[in-house]
Amino acid sequence: MSTPLSQPRSRVPRIAEAAVERARLSVVPRTTRRAPKVPFVTLVSLLLFGGIAGLLLFNTTMQQSSFVASSMEVQAAELAGKEESLRMELDRLRDPQTVAAKAKRLGMVPSDNPAFLRLADGKVLGRPTVAEPSTGFRITPPPPVKPESLRPRTVIAEVPEANRGDGERADSARRSSTRRDSARRAGSRRDTTAGSGAASRARGAERRTTGRDRNGADRSGRAR
Amino acid sequence: MLRLRVGFILIAMVVSVFGARLFQLQGIDPKAYAARAEAVGLQTITLPATRGSIVDRNGEPLAESADGLMVVADPMMTVDDAREIARIVAEDLDVDYFETLDRLRRPDTRFQYLARRVPAPDARALVERLEELGYEGVDTRRDPVRSYPSDDVAANVVGFVAGDGEAKQGFEKIFDQQLAGKDGTATYETGGGQRLPLGDNSVDPPVDGEDLTLTIDRDVQWYTQRVLRQAVEDARGESGSAVVLDSRTGEILALADHPTFDANQPMLASKNDMWPRSLFDVYEPGSVQKVLTAASLVDAGKVTPDTRITVPGQIQRQDRTIGDYWDHGRLRLTLTGVIAKSSNIGTVLAADEFSPKELYDYLSGFGLGQVPGLGYPGESGGLLPSWKTWSQINQDTIAFGQGVSVTALQMATAVNAIANGGVLVEPSLVKGSATTSGGAVVGTETSSSRRVVSESAARMTAEMMEAVTDPEEGTAPAAAIEGYRVAGKTGTAQRVGEECGCYDGTFTVSFAGFAPADDPRFVVYVVVQDPKNGGGGGSIGGPAFHEIMSYLLRKYAVPPTGAPAPDNPVEW
Numbered sequence: 105m106s107t108p109l110s111q112p113r114s115r116v117p118r119i120a121e122a123a124v125e126r127a128r129l130s131v132v133p134r135t136t137r138r139a140p141k142v143p144f145v146t147l148v149s150l151l152l153f154g155g156i157a158g159l160l161l162f163n164t165t166m167q168q169s170s171f172v173a174s175s176m177e178v179q180a181a182e183l184a185g186k187e188e189s190l191r192m193e194l195d196r197l198r199d200p201q202t203v204a205a206k207a208k209r210l211g212m213v214p215s216d217n218p219a220f221l222r223l224a225d226g227k228v229l230g231r232p233t234v235a236e237p238s239t240g241f242r243i244t245p246p247p248p249v250k251p252e253s254l255r256p257r258t259v260i261a262e263v264p265e266a267n268r269g270d271g272e273r274a275d276s277a278r279r280s281s282t283r284r285d286s287a288r289r290a291g292s293r294r295d296t297t298a299g300s301g302a303a304s305r306a307r308g309a310e311r312r313t314t315g316r317d318r319n320g321a322d323r324s325g326r327a328r
Numbered sequence: 329m330l331r332l333r334v335g336f337i338l339i340a341m342v343v344s345v346f347g348a349r350l351f352q353l354q355g356i357d358p359k360a361y362a363a364r365a366e367a368v369g370l371q372t373i374t375l376p377a378t379r380g381s382i383v384d385r386n387g388e389p390l391a392e393s394a395d396g397l398m399v400v401a402d403p404m405m406t407v408d409d410a411r412e413i414a415r416i417v418a419e420d421l422d423v424d425y426f427e428t429l430d431r432l433r434r435p436d437t438r439f440q441y442l443a444r445r446v447p448a449p450d451a452r453a454l455v456e457r458l459e460e461l462g463y464e465g466v467d468t469r470r471d472p473v474r475s476y477p478s479d480d481v482a483a484n485v486v487g488f489v490a491g492d493g494e495a496k497q498g499f500e501k502i503f504d505q506q507l508a509g510k511d512g513t514a515t516y517e518t519g520g521g522q523r524l525p526l527g528d529n530s531v532d533p534p535v536d537g538e539d540l541t542l543t544i545d546r547d548v549q550w551y552t553q554r555v556l557r558q559a560v561e562d563a564r565g566e567s568g569s570a571v572v573l574d575s576r577t578g579e580i581l582a583l584a585d586h587p588t589f590d591a592n593q594p595m596l597a598s599k600n601d602m603w604p605r606s607l608f609d610v611y612e613p614g615s616v617q618k619v620l621t622a623a624s625l626v627d628a629g630k631v632t633p634d635t636r637i638t639v640p641g642q643i644q645r646q647d648r649t650i651g652d653y654w655d656h657g658r659l660r661l662t663l664t665g666v667i668a669k670s671s672n673i674g675t676v677l678a679a680d681e682f683s684p685k686e687l688y689d690y691l692s693g694f695g696l697g698q699v700p701g702l703g704y705p706g707e708s709g710g711l712l713p714s715w716k717t718w719s720q721i722n723q724d725t726i727a728f729g730q731g732v733s734v735t736a737l738q739m740a741t742a743v744n745a746i747a748n749g750g751v752l753v754e755p756s757l758v759k760g761s762a763t764t765s766g767g768a769v770v771g772t773e774t775s776s777s778r779r780v781v782s783e784s785a786a787r788m789t790a791e792m793m794e795a796v797t798d799p800e801e802g803t804a805p806a807a808a809i810e811g812y813r814v815a816g817k818t819g820t821a822q823r824v825g826e827e828c829g830c831y832d833g834t835f836t837v838s839f840a841g842f843a844p845a846d847d848p849r850f851v852v853y854v855v856v857q858d859p860k861n862g863g864g865g866g867s868i869g870g871p872a873f874h875e876i877m878s879y880l881l882r883k884y885a886v887p888p889t890g891a892p893a894p895d896n897p898v899e900w
Binding site: 220 | 546810879
């Protein structure tokens with residue numbers, strides 16, 4: 105840049121020096137202006153705060169949902185437990201022993217001879233017979249026999265003629281009055297190490313039916 | 329320069345403080361700190377696999393897993409309020425009041441069971457209720473797991489799982505690998521006892537056990553067990569077994585043993601009652617064996633049901649005298665009559681047609697002396713001595729069922745071969761197939777069958793067996809079912825005593841039969857050991873057979889075939 109200018113300087117007299125000076129090339133001032141700082145700072149701050157708030161919110165929701173999850177887990181466990189206990193109850197009710205005991209209590213007896221009615225022509229197949237209580241079988245084991253030494257001596261007392269005739273009711277009244285004792289006796293007869301709810305329930309039922317069995321057997325014995 | 333030095337000294341001081349602290353942490357007591365770090369770090373819990381159920385052929389559970397709790401008490405804390413607590417516990421859990429009261433007051437102990445295997449919600453509700461009322465000392469513990477909804481039904485087959493979760497007996501033990509499944513684990517990071525939501529977290533899910541389906545029908549099994557129990561008790565017998573087979577498939581519908589045990593309370597039972605006697609107890613079958621001998625003779629073409637046999641009052645064989653159970657003079661019986669009246673002498677005379685090897689081959693064809701292979705370790709195959717060792721008297725007694733021993737299942741299977749048209753089907757207890765812990769694959773899918781006698785021989789034998797339930801001629805009229813054709817055979821055998829190894833004067837009585845005789849569907853075999861009421865196979869086994877068979881025909885809706893019964897002459 106200086107080489108082409110040096111020649112005119114030497115040749116041309118220094119006139120209109122100011123104009124020349126003005127005509128000289130010079131650095132053009134920067135036209136682009138610096139971006140304003142405020143929007144940028146705002147943006148960054150927004151991002152920052154947004155991020156923090158988002159994270160906070162995210163954390164909170166995570167916590168929240170983990171609480172919900174655990175409470176629902178508890179609920180699910182409770183419901184599963186309830187379902188299970190209902191299913192067990194159902195199993196118990198469907199157990200053949202339970203069904204048989206109930207049927208027996210209703211006075212049902214197993215049929216002795218199978219017979220069928222064919223619907224197509226109304227023909228009876230097999231020989232239907234009347235089911236008698238005596239043809240049934242015991243569904244409960246006989247009560248354990250007490251050793252001789254524990255058996256109280258039987259005292260035979262003469263009953264006045266007037267009080268006879270309603271043996272059944274007298275018997276049941278006597279039973280209820282000695283219920284406490286019999287329960288205690290039953291308790292001591294049982295094992296003392298383990299007693300399950302369901303099992304004792306079943307045993308309770310068995311005890312009851314055993315009593316009935318004995319009555320039934322007595323009755324049928326008399327009938328025969 | 330001075331500033332540099334001062335800075336250097338400061339840095340050195342700080343670093344030596346760090347060094348000292350490091351030494352304190354790592355050098356002096358590193359374990360305590362490691363343990364503390366671990367306590368706040370990862371936690372691993374076991375996710376227990378659910379044990380597979382054992383179900384009957386209709387999917388009814390015989391053994392299932394449940395999440396139970398036990399209710400326990402600390403008598404030291406409950407003794408003062410025992411009366412009230414006992415009342416509530418007895419109300420809610422249906423346990424005995426007096427027993428509970430007794431336990432709540434028991435001295436010198438801090439742990440008493442009040443109830444076991446209580447459904448979890450019931451137990452929790454009870455404890456909550458007690459706490460609300462201000463009573464202390466009652467708590468729950470996890471009480472897995474195995475529940476047997478029908479108590480003693482099929483307990484002999486199913487076995488049980490002990491309180492500690494170990495399979496102890498029966499199929500629970502034999503198929504433990506299949507049933508048990510595999511426990512999983514869950515690992516997660518904790519802080520302050522809480523699970524960290526964003527912490528490390530990994531779950532190895534548990535693999536639940538597979539179900540096992542048996543061929544047993546729970547209802548039939550229950551019925552059979554109750555009938556058998558009554559039969560054994562009424563006869564004042566030592567023990568008994570009853571087997572019910574589906575004739576066509578060999579599937580075991582019921583395998584009952586008495587005495588047996590309650591699978592929910594195995595501790596109350598004698599160890600001897602915990603395995604199936606019908607697979608392990610060997611005994612001499614007695615006269616039921618005669619039908620096998622007769623079927624073999626008919627199949628070999630040596631005799632027919634009408635073959636005439638002159639039966640003397642007694643016969644001499646080697647140094648022994650063979651007689652019948654009833655005194656008689658010279659009788660003229662057909663082979664049908666020999667079976668109907670269960671004559672030892674007649675059977676011996678008929679079996680004279682056989683060489684020892686022939687009889688031996690037939691009998692081992694019927695499965696005598698061979699292990700049935702249900703998967704039980706140590707299952708018995710009875711004893712059929714080799715024909716080479718037989719003398720005349722051996723062949724004679726084996727022909728009518730003495731000097732040979734069997735299990736109840738073997739005898740039922742052999743009789744089933746006659747019911748099934750001469751084809752012996754191996755019995756099975758598992759529906760489909762399953763692998764035992766010993767590696768054997770068993771089940772209906774793997775069961776095989778083989779022809780033992782011809783179809784016509786089987787039919788003729790069945791007709792002879794029908795005469796046994798004949799009200800006039802037979803030994804077991806009590807086994808007959810009105811309207812049906814029923815084939816059967818009684819057995820009353822002398823028993824070998826354990827101590828002396830000789831016949832000790834006790835008996836084994838049994839009855840095997842099938843119905844309808846001309847199109848058999850079921851085989852029922854009942855055996856009672858050592859009855860003390862003087863009864864025989866007909867009077868003890870017969871009625872039990874009648875009850876069980878009637879039930880089967882009713883339950884499976886098998887109408888009578890309607891064909892007229894054969895009228896083979898029993899005498900000539």
